[in-house]
Amino acid sequence: xxxxxxxxxxxxxxxxxxxxxxxxxxxxxxxxxxxxxxxxxxxxxxxxxxxxxxxxxxxxxxxxxxxxxxxxxxxxxxxxxxxxxxxxxxxxxxxxxxxxxxxxxxxxxxxxxxxxxxxxxxxxxxxxxxxxxxxxxxxxxxxxxxxxxxxxxxxxxxxxxxxxxxxxxxxxxxxxxxxxxxxxxxxxxxxxxxxxxxxxxxxxxxxxxxxxxxxxxxxxxxxxxxxxxxxxxxxxxxxxxxxxxxxxxxxxxxxxxxxxxxxxxxxxxxxxxxxxxxxxxxxxxxxxxxxxxxxxxxxxxxxxxxxxxxxxxxxxxxxxxxxxxxxxxxxxxxxxxxxxxxxxxxxxxxxxxxxxxxxxxxxxxxxxxxxxxxxxxxxxxxxxxxxxxxxxxxxxxxxxxxxxxxxxxxxxxxxxxxxxxxxxxxxxxxxxxxxxxxxxxxxxxxxxxxxx
Amino acid sequence: xxxxxxxxxxxxxxxxxxxxxxxxxxxxxxxxxxxxxxxxxxxxxxxxxxxxxxxxxxxxxxxxxxxxxxxxxxxxxxxxxxxxxxxxxxxxxxxxxxxxxxxxxxxxxxxxxxxxxxxxxxxxxxxxxxxxxxxxxxxxxxxxxxxxxxxxxxxxxxxxxxxxxxxxxxxxxxxxxxxxxxxxxxxxxxxxxxxxxxxxxxxxxxxxxxxxxxxxxxxxxxxxxxxxxxxxxxxxxxxxxxxxxxxxxxxxxxxxxxxxxxxxxxxxxxxxxxxxxxxxxxxxxxxxxxxxxxxxxxxxxxxxxxxxxxxxxxxxxxxxxxxxxxxxxxxxxxxxxxxxxxxxxxxxxx
Amino acid sequence: xxxxxxxxxxxxxxxxxxxxxxxxxxxxxxxxxxxxxxxxxxxxxxxxxxxxxxxxxxxxxxxxxxxxxxxxxxxxxxxxxx
Numbered sequence: 001x002x003x004x005x006x007x008x009x010x011x012x013x014x015x016x017x018x019x020x021x022x023x024x025x026x027x028x029x030x031x032x033x034x035x036x037x038x039x040x041x042x043x044x045x046x047x048x049x050x051x052x053x054x055x056x057x058x059x060x061x062x063x064x065x066x067x068x069x070x071x072x073x074x075x076x077x078x079x080x081x082x083x084x085x086x087x088x089x090x091x092x093x094x095x096x097x098x099x100x101x102x103x104x105x106x107x108x109x110x111x112x113x114x115x116x117x118x119x120x121x122x123x124x125x126x127x128x129x130x131x132x133x134x135x136x137x138x139x140x141x142x143x144x145x146x147x148x149x150x151x152x153x154x155x156x157x158x159x160x161x162x163x164x165x166x167x168x169x170x171x172x173x174x175x176x177x178x179x180x181x182x183x184x185x186x187x188x189x190x191x192x193x194x195x196x197x198x199x200x201x202x203x204x205x206x207x208x209x210x211x212x213x214x215x216x217x218x219x220x221x222x223x224x225x226x227x228x229x230x231x232x233x234x235x236x237x238x239x240x241x242x243x244x245x246x247x248x249x250x251x252x253x254x255x256x257x258x259x260x261x262x263x264x265x266x267x268x269x270x271x272x273x274x275x276x277x278x279x280x281x282x283x284x285x286x287x288x289x290x291x292x293x294x295x296x297x298x299x300x301x302x303x304x305x306x307x308x309x310x311x312x313x314x315x316x317x318x319x320x321x322x323x324x325x326x327x328x329x330x331x332x333x334x335x336x337x338x339x340x341x342x343x344x345x346x347x348x349x350x351x352x353x354x355x356x357x358x359x360x361x362x363x364x365x366x367x368x369x370x371x372x373x374x375x376x377x378x379x380x381x382x383x384x385x386x387x388x389x390x391x392x393x394x395x396x397x398x399x400x401x402x403x404x405x406x407x408x409x410x411x412x413x414x415x416x417x418x419x420x421x422x423x424x425x426x427x428x429x430x431x432x433x434x435x436x437x438x439x440x441x442x443x444x445x446x447x448x449x450x451x452x
Numbered sequence: 453x454x455x456x457x458x459x460x461x462x463x464x465x466x467x468x469x470x471x472x473x474x475x476x477x478x479x480x481x482x483x484x485x486x487x488x489x490x491x492x493x494x495x496x497x498x499x500x501x502x503x504x505x506x507x508x509x510x511x512x513x514x515x516x517x518x519x520x521x522x523x524x525x526x527x528x529x530x531x532x533x534x535x536x537x538x539x540x541x542x543x544x545x546x547x548x549x550x551x552x553x554x555x556x557x558x559x560x561x562x563x564x565x566x567x568x569x570x571x572x573x574x575x576x577x578x579x580x581x582x583x584x585x586x587x588x589x590x591x592x593x594x595x596x597x598x599x600x601x602x603x604x605x606x607x608x609x610x611x612x613x614x615x616x617x618x619x620x621x622x623x624x625x626x627x628x629x630x631x632x633x634x635x636x637x638x639x640x641x642x643x644x645x646x647x648x649x650x651x652x653x654x655x656x657x658x659x660x661x662x663x664x665x666x667x668x669x670x671x672x673x674x675x676x677x678x679x680x681x682x683x684x685x686x687x688x689x690x691x692x693x694x695x696x697x698x699x700x701x702x703x704x705x706x707x708x709x710x711x712x713x714x715x716x717x718x719x720x721x722x723x724x725x726x727x728x729x730x731x732x733x734x735x736x737x738x739x740x741x742x743x744x745x746x747x748x749x750x751x752x753x754x755x756x757x758x759x760x761x762x763x764x765x766x767x768x769x770x771x772x773x774x775x776x777x778x779x780x781x782x783x784x785x786x787x788x789x790x791x792x793x794x795x796x797x798x799x800x801x802x
Numbered sequence: 803x804x805x806x807x808x809x810x811x812x813x814x815x816x817x818x819x820x821x822x823x824x825x826x827x828x829x830x831x832x833x834x835x836x837x838x839x840x841x842x843x844x845x846x847x848x849x850x851x852x853x854x855x856x857x858x859x860x861x862x863x864x865x866x867x868x869x870x871x872x873x874x875x876x877x878x879x880x881x882x883x884x
Contacts, residue, residue: 006858008866009832011817011873014500014797014825179602179649265648269523272556325869329876361829386829388862790825794816798827 008386010361031353031394036423039317039355039392047431048392049318049337051403051416055093057313058399059421062097065305068277073285075300079123081255082108084306084400085314089418089428091115094309102304106133113140123252123304125171125213127151127185134158138166145169145213145252147186152197159206169211169252170197174232176216176225185215189232198236202244209246212236215254215304219263219347223275223283229253230287237299238292250300253284259311261348261397270348277308307400314399316342317355320391321370331365333387338369338376341413342398343405345369345378352378355392358385371410408432461538462759463494463531463566466546467504467511471783472688475546477504478745480511482755485748494538500797506788513538516800520550524557531557532564540566542762544755546739551576569670569717569762571738578713579736581621581652591712593705594732596724598654604640610653611636619654622647629656657734659726662697665740665747666706667754669761670716676752676770677706680743683778691743693780696750696773701731709736718744718758746779805839805880822878831856835870839880845871 032039035054042052062078069076079100080091086108091101092115101112104126112122119140127147129137134155137144146152146168159166171186172194187194201207212233216225230253237248257280262270288301318337326332339345352367362383369376378395387393406413412432417425462483466476480493495504495511498519505514515534518526534540543566545554554561555576558568578587588595596619599610611618611633620639621627624647630636640651666677679702684692706721718740724732740754747754750773757767796802810818815833817826828836831852838848849867853860874880 003857004855006856006863007829007831008862009829009835009870011826011828011832011836011870011877011879013877014794014827267521268552269521269525271525272523272553325872329873359829790818791816794812794818794825794827797825798814798816 007359007361008388010363010386012361012363029353030355030357031396032355034315034394035419037419037425039394042417042425043317043319043392045425046415046417046427049316049335049341049414051341051398051414052315052317052425053087053090053399053416053418053428054313054315055418056421058090058093058310059097061309061313062094062099065277065303065309066098068281069285069301069303072281073288073298073301075298077250077300077302079121079252079302079304080309081304081306082112083404084255085310085403086111087403087416087429088115089426090310090403100302104128106130106136109133109137109142120167123213123302125215125304131158135162138162138164141167143167143169143211145171145211146197146201147171149187149197152200156204156207165206165208167210168201168207169209169213169250170194170201171213171215172233172236174214174216174229176228176232178217178220178222178225180217182215182217186213189236194236195239198240202240202246209240209248211250211252211299211302212248213252213254213302215256217256219258219307220256221258221273221275223279226253226280227283227287230284231291234288234291234293241297247297248299250302251288252302252304255304255306257305257308259307259397259400261311261344261350264347264349266349277305310399311397312399314397314402316395316398316402318393318395320387320389320393322389323387326366331363332368333365333384334368334370335378335393336370337395337414338371338378338411339407340369340371340376340409340411341402341406342369342378342395343402343407344398344400348397349379349382350398351396352382352384353394353396354385354387355394361386373410403429408437412436457490458488459492460489460759460763461492461494461541463496463534463538463540463543464511464546465496465498465517465544465550467495467497467502467514468499469503469507471686472690473742473781474502475740475742475744477507477510478742479544479546479740479755480504481745482748482753483759484509486753486756486759488756488760492538494534494540496534496543497796500793503786505796505802506786506792514796514802516796520547520553524553527553528557528560531561531566535564535566542567542569542759544568544758544762545570548738551738567762567764569758571668571713571716571719575713575715576738579719579738581735582623582650584733584736588733591708593708594726594730596655596657596732596734598652600650600652601640602649602651604637604644607636607640607653608633614653614655617656619656621652621654623650623652627654657724657726657732659724659732661734662699662702662723662725662731663691663694663741663743664702664706664721664723665718665744665754666710666721667718667757668710668713668715669767670714672711672714674707674710674769675757675761675767676747676754676773677703678747678750678752678754678773679703680746691779691781693778694743694746696746696775696777698775705731705733709733718754743779743781746777747773749779750774750777805836805874806878807840809836809840809879811836811840817879819879824877826877826879832870835867836874836879 079102080094082103100121101117102123103109119142122142124137124142125145172189173183173186174189187197201209214229216229233251240246258274260271318335321334321336323333364383367378415431416429418428419425464476466474468474469477492512495514496517497505504510517530555570585595585598617629617631619627622643628639630639664679667675669675679697680694682691682694686692720737720741722735724734752770752773760767815828
């Protein structure tokens, strides 16, 4: 006689006050395939855990964002934010689509250069640029976005010494009505600091002020703040023109558009409260178009959108290591991935789906990672089917920041796979091994021997 | 004429007719009182002990729906499932917290044949208490002065501007009256710990509280408005008993509100008539109040009128209502069996 | 270990504990175990019966049934004899 399909025995108290689950099946509808490739196959071939990136989704996101802005404004350029995900394969998908590069450190700069991005299409942001970094950027004709006065003076000295000129912009911070206000980067608008920096640049022979830059926050849920930012940058651009007769070539509105992830503590799911790219585009472009620029003096609009273009193209596949019951009766499920590679678990309640079919019974549980560290919690509370050891899950919307902020801590970093537009998986970053670690280490001779 | 009456299926939320009641049961009573149709009522509940699920003659069938926090996708899927079985003509959401989702979903619901009669997101947000002051200024209503603050260090300056006593309000709920700066700071910390920032600091208005239940046609017209004064309140501040009033000032306010916002659907104005006789809008609730059946009793069946407008019919504005009609809320212990509770809890249908 | 004998178990997996007034819902195997316990079957016998019937490893079933017993105890449906 053929045996029946097994499910672990389960009993649940009916509670009048608890959140009911009717209709919430989307949370635990099995997600068995990514772009047509079976999760089971991916895990068999590349191991567990493994990051999977959908090239198709990246291109779809990018083309949608470009459409949203270009149908509203004549001159638009995106620059891929390297810090969001700087795996070369990912960067190059964006570059193939026409995106420039936006970097915030010397090594990111070299990565962009190594990928073949011409210097004059690299935007160099951030508070930490070494003299060597700046020299490289000057020689390549990159767009250097100055963050503070120390950098401004250093750059001037360097240019005098090299007898060269540089294309620069300043980063401006400002009150856009949102809280907290990011005033630690760049020069403040309201206090006149930004204008002071502009005056100094305009007085310098070897600095050419080509643009103005701002980046008002992260995971911004308010479109109005971008309207304020566009207006304040435009105000500076207009003043520069009337005072110095200089036409600013571009306004860089930075990044900060949210993805559809759900922030911890948010009552409604991210997908319901996050404004669309079109809504941001509408506010920004209508502010610029109505500001009173002459048609031929409209600045190029640069956007450094990162998260909103890559987050939902990334998945993390993982497996159940064990299930147990905590002292207070709650179910705990231990996964083979944790905050070491899913850094964004600190910010988001990630959507997690099982990768195989289950019955309709679900259980509230804590999802832990594999680290022997108490902070390693993936979800404090989630309702999932009756998972067993070896079952697989899919974590959604993990494309942004995880593959850059991941830690090599207790566990090594796993494989990263990209599924191309035809549904073929490609390994784009090898999992780390013990050699990855040892290659970096130097053991002094006198420490090589010991007896126990 | 003996044509058969029109068959109509209406889905209603807010069946929690408890001590701090939702309006659902009162809305259903209004719809059932209307003789124009043969109505089937589908109750939509969140919890399995909402009295409206079990009450005789209220719902023909009840389905549990996911909480607003589950998001529009989950809610739509559930409504779609119910719609397949029940063919809903009109859906009336009755909770503040669910309105955001249902407003967002209304075009999708319309597509599958479910009519709603709701304000737009912009109207919904304009009357949010964070924006109410700006709203009042823009449309020429008396509204208490208020400042939205993020940090306790902003309090002294704001307090100087508004004077004491002042009201410190949480982002979603709760309000504390403060007589001194120390009390205000304490209230700020208490409310921000509970609801986060921003905190709303508001001028204190002393006077008589009046409530108006009203219905806007979405084109600037007012179909109905009935003012009521609470005669007695529970310790939760909810109306225990109330009486309809005759006062054109309040009707005028409702008409002005509908005209200014082109409000579509039911709403409640919470008005404070100050000692010097100025009617301040304290809050605008974007749905029918729990005491809506008083409007039916007074001769203006707002729930039925809303259903008609949702179905696309023209409805003539009501022009009179009975003055001095009272409602007195009472409790009633309903007896049922464990099987009923098990059914709704486990299957989500009853 | 003793199951509360007066538990009312319905075919659809509802369990009502008349002593406490609590209601429960169980999946198919959970209901099956409770019914077997009501018939005073030993846990060892129940495990054997389930192992015959379902496609499951012995270790897995052992662990899951033990966990189920903890659930029953946490919900005051069984008492351990002292």
